[in-house]
Amino acid sequence: MTIFLAPISHWQLGPLYYDASQRQLADTKQQLYLEPRQHQLLMCFLQTPGQVVSRDTLIMQVWQGRIVSDSAINRAVSLLRKAFSRLDNTHNYIETLPKLGYRLQLPVEMAAGETSVSTRPMIKLYRAPVLLVLVCLMLLFMAMLRPKSLEHSEDVMLLHIPSVPVTSFNGAEFHISIDRAGTKLLYHRTTDNSHTQLWLHNTITKQHQAVSDPLEDIRYGRLSPDGNQIAYVRYDDQQCQLILLHLPDDVSPLQDCPLDSVPQLIWQGDSRALYYRQRTNKTQPYHIFRLSLNSGISRQLTLTAVNYTGEGDIALALSETTQQLAVLRYNTAHSRTLLLLDSESGAVQQQHQINLAVSQLYWHGERLLLIAGSNLYQFTPQQFSLQLIYRAALPINSVALTADQLYYSSNERRASIWRKYSDSSSGAVIESSRIDSLPRIAPNGSTLVFLSNRGGHYQIWQQQQEQQPAVLAELPGEPAFARFSWHPDSSRLLLVKDGAAYTISVPDGVVKKILPAHSQIAVADWDEEGAGLVYSTVRDGDWQLWHYDLNQKTEKWLLATDGYSGRIWQGQLYYTRYHQDGLWRMSIAGGESELLLPNLDKINWLNWQLTEGRVYYYQPGNGIYRYDIQTSQQEKLMAQTGHFAHHYSVYNDQIYYVKLEPAQGDIFRVALSNTNKLKQNQEKITRAP
Known part of the structure; x- marks a missing residue:
């Protein structure tokens, strides 16, 4: 049906x-x-x-x-x-x-x-034809004045076509790709030891076969168009390597890759070159590279502006028809720049702004398919049109295309919040069918707040004592990343979102803006007395730390360069840097900086705490540590577990942390011939008198 x-x-x-x-x-x-x-x-x-x-x-x-x-x-x-x-x-x-x-x-x-x-009552358009004409004329006039950008079309009918399951294993199958003939489908599965294994599905015989060792940690695999090779990334003892597998079992290393980079691989149509994204480390944006398999030479194709602060080039696709390289560049949480490049030189041929949180893109003939959450959009470069054509039940992870079939992997994770006690026992404290994350326990231990998408989108939730969790507040603005921390007296939260700072009173959830978005705040925390906040910003060209006095409504510069997150204790500024690992200390009155913890990783801006002279921080691959400022002693409080996400909060040596549950999802198939036929029927219906 x-x-x-x-x-x-x-x-x-x-x-x-x-x-x-x-x-x-x-x-x-x-x-x-x-x-x-x-x-x-x-x-x-x-x-x-x-x-x-x-x-x-x-x-x-x-x-x-x-x-x-x-x-x-x-x-x-x-x-x-x-x-x-x-x-x-x-x-x-x-x-x-x-x-x-x-x-x-x-x-x-x-x-x-x-x-x-x-x-206010809703206006029925069929009862107000004159108003409709005026509104349309006004919108047309506004559109003529507005800079060119792509919004998805609201006059296109959304096609819901029954999809056929290809896999139904326990767990999730993801990151799929297919050969040009449409007979071999490559996908990833998570093994019992939390590693990722490559599998091939024969679309003719319907057989599934593992093609990598379950003991190896293999990710980001991509099947070549001729179906004879697989390029993938292998991780082993803190080493990252790009590997080429000539089926069935001829393996050859291609080059090393940065551990901080999350690659995305695509093949050239003749299977003789690979395009991929790469960054040097977490502080640098992604760029696109081309690796020739014949010469072994890798060449960078894209650049970002010197003052660019986004994630960079987050997705890419190569057209076999036009030889154009399509690249998605991150602007904000809600917009991307779509670049169409010459695949050899990297020269920009077209550029479009798309006001959607697109994560993946794929060529199908001369059109691009874009993924944003559960939605699949079609973009036609020649007509500059963007249309919503399919909506899946769960978020779409990846897509593989043949001439007449569309395969997609769709999966969803669940995350719960656990508590580890001082006696090393642990148990779940917050569980739901969705993602509960970023736990923050009040300084007096009375209330736990956290992010949750159980309401259909992310909200701030609270749990007081042993009561049932409840919504505390809606996140202001558009859906995007948020960070929050407790006031020292446990009465309210400091929320940073979209460059602005807010306070949220507890338990009534009243939200009040205290600094506007043009402050460009990245990370912020209360000062020692709770009378102001310490925040970082890049608005002046480099990362700086500032102090804002809530009572006087005045700002004071603390650190001129490379300050990313800061806390104040006993007249000393303790801070991390954006470009370098470590924890530093400097007197608020001025003076030289002193390096205290050289091994504190940059990613700790999200979580590290300073409580009564003790620093709590996460060491990737090891666990959560405590550092005593006065004695310089370090102690491991919790070893890293298999599904630990580095979201945590510490209270009296009790650690509230996020545990990722195994993802669940499958691969589905949709007949593109049905899609095209339905689209033709839709056009006939649209043109009918």
């Missing part, structure tokens, strides 16, 4: 509104966020209001054809009913028809514009 879904993401359902882009269900006073499964279920009902939806249809549309039990379907419907009743308990939204299925009972209307919690 094929269903056309309109990309208009705002719906009015009786007295409730649903914003499908945010998975937000709301009335005029409050809102809640649906889990992905309930979102898919509701979208299926919204497309067929008043009609009976069978269980078979739900399995195809919501579970993508997987075999699921009746109890799983019943539970999903029950959770959606509970969501409706929390906002409106006067109506029965979903009717159960025994042996037939379910039916949405209330009238459904597609609504235009943004849905928000507001008392």
Whole structure:
């Protein structure tokens, strides 16, 4: 069964509104966020209001054809009913028809514009044709004045096509690639010892075969277009090497690679060269390189501006049709620059801004497919058009394409928060079906706050004593990275997000901005008394540390160069640098800096603590340590575990830390011929009188 879904993401359902882009269900006073499964279920009902939806249809549309039990379907419907009743308990939204299925009972209307919690009524466009014409003319005029950038088109119908599972193993299959003939599909699987192993799937015989040693730690593999070679990265004893495997078992090293770099490999169409991204270390942006397999010579193709502070070139794809190299360059958490380059010289031929958090891109003929979360977009360079063409149930990890088939890996991780006690015992304190991370325990031990996406997007949650976790506050601005820390008196949090600083009172969750976004704050913490904050910024061209007095509303410079995160204790500034490992100390009154801990890794800007003369920090690959400033003694508090993410907080030698649970996900297949056919039918429908 094929269903056309309109990309208009705002719906009015009786007295409730649903914003499908945010998975937000709301009335005029409050809102809640649906889990992905309930979102898919509701979208299926919204497309067929008043009609009976069978269980078979739900399995195809919501579970993508997987075999699921009746109890799983019943539970999903029950959770959606509970969501409706929390906002409106006067109506029965979903009717159960025994042996037939379910039916949405209330009238459904597609609504235009943004849905928000507001008392203003929504404007029905079909009731206001004059207003619609005026709005369209105004938008057209504004578009003519606006710089060229690509937003995804809102007048394109979203195609939901049943996908066929290719794998269904326990765990996750990810980072897929396929040969030109479409007979060999390469993918990665995590082994029992937490290493990554390469597997090949024969699309003709449907057989799966491991092609790498499960004891080796192998990542970022890519199958060559001719299907005879695999390029991958091997990690061994703190060494990183780019390896070439001539199938079935002829292995030859190509070159070393930086341990701080996360490569992404693609092949040249003739299988004689590799393109890849690489950075020197975490403080440097990614650039694109080309490695000739014949000569062994590697050549850099892209450069970033001297004052560039983003991640650099985060994804790449090579067209066999036009020989263009497409590169995604990170701008902000919500925008990318799409560069089309000459694949030999690296010369920029086209440049476009895309206002989406795109993570991957792939050529298919003369068009590009872009991945942003669970969404798949199509970009046509000749027409400068961006269209949403597919939405998966889970975030898409990677895509592999043939002439008529699209394969994608879709998976999701779960993270929980654990506590390690002083007697070395440990146990989970925060668990959910989603990602709970960045724990911060109050200085008095009364409240634990953390980030969680269990509400459909990231929010700040709190757990007081042994009570149930609850939402503390919404993150201001657009979805993006956030960092927060406790005030010394445990009354409020300092939040840094999008370059701005905020305070959040606890437990009522009132958010107040104290420094604007143009401050360009990277890392900030309270000073020793809690009367101000120490923050780093790169707004003047190099990393500097500043102090902001909350009472006087004044700023004071602390460190002119290379200061990335700082704490104050007993009149001394303790700080880390952006470009160099180590912890330094300097008098606030001025003077020379002193190196205290040369082995404190740069990544500790996220977590290191200074509490009553003790520094707590993370040593990659080893665990969490404590350093006593007065005695200069170091002590390991917790050894690193297999699934430890370096998010932690320490209170009285109790360590709250994040444990990543094994990812779950599979590979799916979609027939591109069906996609093209549906698109042709859609165009006919659009042109029909």
